[in-house]
Amino acid sequence: MTAITRDEVAHLARLSRLALDEGELETLAAQLGDILTAVAKVQEVAQGDIPPSSHALPLTNVYRPDEARNGLTPEQALAGAPAVEDQRFRVPRILGEEE
Amino acid sequence: MSDVIRLGAAELGAAIKAGEVSSVEATTAYLDRIEKVDGDIGAFLHVGREAALEQARAVDAKRAQGTEQGPLAGVPIAHKDVFTTQDMPTTAASKILEGWQPPYDATVTARLREAGMIILGKTNMDEFAMGSSTENSAYQVTRNPWDTTRIPGGSSGGSSAAVAAFEAPLATGTDTGGSIRQPAAVCGLVGAKPTYGGSSRYGMIAFASSLDTAGPFARNVLDAALLHEAFSGHDPRDSTSIDAAVPPVVEAARSGDVEGLTVGVVKELDNDGFQPGVRQRFRETVELLESMGAKVVEVSCPSFDAALSAYYLIAPSEASSNLARFDAMRYGLRVGDDGTRSAEEVMSLTRAQGFGPEVKRRIMLGTYALSSGYYDAFYGSAQQVRTLIKRDFEAAFEKVDVLVSPTTPTTAFPLGERAEDPMAMYLADLCTIPSNLAGNASLSVPCGLAPEDGLPVGFQIMAPPLADDRTYRVAAAVERALTDRDGSLIARSPYAVA
Numbered sequence: 001m002t003a004i005t006r007d008e009v010a011h012l013a014r015l016s017r018l019a020l021d022e023g024e025l026e027t028l029a030a031q032l033g034d035i036l037t038a039v040a041k042v043q044e045v046a047q048g049d050i051p052p053s054s055h056a057l058p059l060t061n062v063y064r065p066d067e068a069r070n071g072l073t074p075e076q077a078l079a080g081a082p083a084v085e086d087q088r089f090r091v092p093r094i095l096g097e098e099e
Numbered sequence: 100m101s102d103v104i105r106l107g108a109a110e111l112g113a114a115i116k117a118g119e120v121s122s123v124e125a126t127t128a129y130l131d132r133i134e135k136v137d138g139d140i141g142a143f144l145h146v147g148r149e150a151a152l153e154q155a156r157a158v159d160a161k162r163a164q165g166t167e168q169g170p171l172a173g174v175p176i177a178h179k180d181v182f183t184t185q186d187m188p189t190t191a192a193s194k195i196l197e198g199w200q201p202p203y204d205a206t207v208t209a210r211l212r213e214a215g216m217i218i219l220g221k222t223n224m225d226e227f228a229m230g231s232s233t234e235n236s237a238y239q240v241t242r243n244p245w246d247t248t249r250i251p252g253g254s255s256g257g258s259s260a261a262v263a264a265f266e267a268p269l270a271t272g273t274d275t276g277g278s279i280r281q282p283a284a285v286c287g288l289v290g291a292k293p294t295y296g297g298s299s300r301y302g303m304i305a306f307a308s309s310l311d312t313a314g315p316f317a318r319n320v321l322d323a324a325l326l327h328e329a330f331s332g333h334d335p336r337d338s339t340s341i342d343a344a345v346p347p348v349v350e351a352a353r354s355g356d357v358e359g360l361t362v363g364v365v366k367e368l369d370n371d372g373f374q375p376g377v378r379q380r381f382r383e384t385v386e387l388l389e390s391m392g393a394k395v396v397e398v399s400c401p402s403f404d405a406a407l408s409a410y411y412l413i414a415p416s417e418a419s420s421n422l423a424r425f426d427a428m429r430y431g432l433r434v435g436d437d438g439t440r441s442a443e444e445v446m447s448l449t450r451a452q453g454f455g456p457e458v459k460r461r462i463m464l465g466t467y468a469l470s471s472g473y474y475d476a477f478y479g480s481a482q483q484v485r486t487l488i489k490r491d492f493e494a495a496f497e498k499v500d501v502l503v504s505p506t507t508p509t510t511a512f513p514l515g516e517r518a519e520d521p522m523a524m525y526l527a528d529l530c531t532i533p534s535n536l537a538g539n540a541s542l543s544v545p546c547g548l549a550p551e552d553g554l555p556v557g558f559q560i561m562a563p564p565l566a567d568d569r570t571y572r573v574a575a576a577v578e579r580a581l582t583d584r585d586g587s588l589i590a591r592s593p594y595a596v597a
Contacts, residue, residue: 004467009463012463012466012467012470013463014447015466015470016419016450016459016462016463016466017423017426017443017446017447017450018447018450018451018454018459018462018463019444019447019448019450019451020451020459021451024459028459028460028463031460031521032460032463032464032467034521034522035411035460035464035521035522036464036467036477038408038411038522039407039408039409039411039412039477039481040408040477041404041405041408042405042408042409042412042477042480042481042483042484043476043480044405045402045404045405045480045483045484045487046479046480046481046483046484046487047483050483050486050487051483051486052479052482052483052485052486053482053483053485053486053489054309054482055309055339055538056295056296056309056310056489056536056537056538056539056564057295057296057339057341057538057564059296059338059339061338062338064335072202072203076202077202079200079202080199080200080201080202080429080430080431081429081430082427082428082430082431082432082433082436083433083436089428089429091428091442092436092438092440092441092442092444092445093441093442094441094442
């Protein structure tokens with residue numbers, strides 16, 4: 001049984017950049033505990049000497065020739081932006097007051 | 100109008116080529132059909148009437164000039180809303196992308212256009228392709244045309260419902276854990292998950308990048324093969340795309356010869372928990388293949404028992420990383436930017452408001468599985484299971500040409516039945532997940548209606564990587580034998596156009 005506390009869920013939410021409300025934290029604590037208990041089955045099957053697979057295919061890095069080609073225009077790149085200023089993405093403040 | 104809609108995609112393409120019907124006529128017939136029935140079905144998030152008719156006119160003009168065009172030129176298609184389209188909004192059924200118009204086409208979109216296909220609109224799905232019922236869409240419910248109180252499957256449920264309701268002859272989908280094969284099975288359609296890397300992921304909004312695969316939906320095997328061929332093949336813009344020829348799927352779909360083929364029934368993908376009618380139709384179909392000259396053996400793949408668990412660690416882990424790109428800065432929704440809040444606060448508020456419950460759940464689960472202290476026990480173990488599953492497949496394919504199982508443990512379940520129980524929902528993908536983890540080819544073909552509820556049952560065929568043609572060959576045999584015996588299955592759907 002993998003139990004997850006409300007505080008652990010709140011920590012995960014901070015890492016995930018999700019401003020969850022109290023109700024969501026409670027619900028997720030119960031649901032994540034249930035799901036993790038069910039999927040913990042992988043620990044019974046997996047053993048030390050088995051190599052992990054991150055991928056279905058044994059591919060190595062693929063490169064293309066390093067040649068200049070046209071990308072999006074600034075107008076196209078900014079077309080979906082929530083806020084634009086002087087042909088740039090305008091974002092909320094990034095640095096804290098103390099910095 | 101019904102004459103055009105009744106035709107399969109291959110037949111319609113041939114009729115357009117022969118000048119018996121124009122693409123504008125066919126496109127108009129389908130747009131009118133959507134207008135008539137989509138209020139009941141809810142398959143489409145967006146219908147692009149003008150864009151579609153413009154493309155259709157272009158195909159007709161090329162034909163008039165005598166330009167040689169492909170077998171699907173002028174044929175309409177429904178496109179899953181996970182593929183970017185320059186001329187239509189793309190949302191992945193999420194509020195975080197509401198109204199977003201992409202600045203570029205996905206490779207699959209571009210190849211549909213190059214093939215002269217007419218994109219009717221964008222279909223509903225589970226938000227970011229996370230789900231098995233399409234109930235996780237932030238926008239609307241999609242209903243199964245066979246019984247509108249039931250799910251159309253998911254995550255590509257808008258695509259499956261559109262084709263089953265004759266709102267399109269073909270549709271695209273994506274399959275990360277079964278999101279093409281499961282909706283195809285519950286809607287009585289053919290749906291294929293190509294070999295991983297066989298179709299391009301460029302411009303396909305990412306869920307779990309090591310698993311996501313684009314594939315076709317159709318009302319028959321040949322149509323699915325033609326669509327598979329039209330959008331597959333190497334793409335330099337996707338670094339995991341395989342640089343090899345597209346397997347000869349169309350030829351295999353036309354052949355359907357299974358004489359001498361060895362078929363392995365996977366012991367672990369059929370048990371007492373499955374719906375009796377699903378098991379019955381599955382066993383009958385295996386016998387049918389035997390009667391057509393295939394050799395049938397039972398195969399054990401013991402690691403498959405842990406596939407679902409491995410998947411629900413690997414897919415959310417990759418998703419938690421992929422969905423970090425939705426940061427409220429460059430495109431999509433932004434919430435709470437009132438001048439007082441920091442970028443990080445705006446990001447957290449936006450993501451909390453823009454993502455639905457299942458997406459949040461998976462981001463949280465993935466963040467947990469990847470965090471230090473839990474990584475080895477969860478994500479690491481899941482990756483080891485993935486190795487074992489690949490080994491099980493490799494061992495099995497040394498003895499057999501294809502593996503088979505039911506596509507899903509049950510027929511379409513009622514809307515709402517599993518919406519509050521994530522683990523029950525995840526079980527819908529039990530039989531489909533192993534092929535995503537191993538990356539091999541897999542396809543679902545209808546194998547009749549379950550006696551107890553009269554709903555379609557899917558027969559899954561799995562083949563080694565890049566042997567996609569074998570899945571089409573076996574599917575064509577099943578389809579031909581069942582059609583000869585019972586007539587067309589999809590024609591029995593309440594929304595069929597006869």
